[in-house]
Amino acid sequence: MSVHDDSWTTALNDCKTAKTDRRRISDSMLMRRRRMRGGRHLSYQRGRHVVHPKTSLVKIEGVDDTAAANFYLGKKVAYVYKAQTEKRGTKIRVIWGKVTRPHGNSGVVRAKFATPLPARSFGASVRIMLYPSSI
Numbered sequence: 585m586s587v588h589d590d591s592w593t594t595a596l597n598d599c600k601t602a603k604t605d606r607r608r609i610s611d612s613m614l615m616r617r618r619r620m621r622g623g624r625h626l627s628y629q630r631g632r633h634v635v636h637p638k639t640s641l642v643k644i645e646g647v648d649d650t651a652a653a654n655f656y657l658g659k660k661v662a663y664v665y666k667a668q669t670e671k672r673g674t675k676i677r678v679i680w681g682k683v684t685r686p687h688g689n690s691g692v693v694r695a696k697f698a699t700p701l702p703a704r705s706f707g708a709s710v711r712i713m714l715y716p717s718s719i
Contacts, residue, residue, distance in 0.1 A: 619713065619714055619715075620711045620712060620713050620714060621644055621645055621646070621656075621711075621712045621714065622644075622645045622709060622710075622711065622712070623642045623643055623644040623645060623661070623709070623710045623711070623712050624642065624643045624707060624708070624709060624710065625640055625641075625642055625663065625701060625705045625706060625707065625708050625709075625710050626640075626641040626642065626643055626692065626706070626707075627640070627641050627706060628640055628641070628700070629641060629687070629694055637700035637701075638696060638697060638700050639684070639694050639695070639696050640681070640694070640695050640696075640697060640700075640701050641687055641692050641693075641694060641695075642661060642683070642692065642693050642694075642695050642710055642712070643691065643692050644656060644691060644693060644712055647691035647693075648690065648691045649689065649690070649691055650686045650688075650689055650691070652691060653686040653691050653692070653693050654686060656683045656693055656712060657683055657684070657685065657686075657693075658682065658683060658716060658718070659682070659683045659712055659713060659714060659715070659716070660680060660681070660682060660712075660713040660715065660716075661680070661681040661682065661683060661695045661697070661710055661711070661712050661713070662678050662679070662680055662681075662710065662711045662713065663678065663679045663681070663697070663701055663705055663708070663710050663711075664676060664677070664678050664709075664711065665677055665678075665679075665705070665708075679697055679698065679699055679701060680697070680698055681695045681696055681697035681698065681701075682695060682696055683695050683712065684696050695710075
């Protein structure tokens, strides 16, 4: 009987720790969600003949109109990618930019980057940081 009770209590303790670990992970995810929003790099800004690679079009998650896009003006945008060679102790690199203005009526924004994003980043995820804040 005691062996059965011991295994039951260890199983119960494992379940409790799994629940607290899950709760801890979700809390950290919520904190990260508050500091940034996700988005996708759609394309460069372009006309019929001329492409402007320094200005990129970014679709922000949950933003569907110009009024909502205006909140993100001036916010920092980060394109995070992994390179093959290690520099400064890491293979992860970041290209920073800034949201400059809305583009159209569907919540897409224009973002200027310090160096043009590579073409392979079309469709890739970008992070829109919720700072600097004017609130």
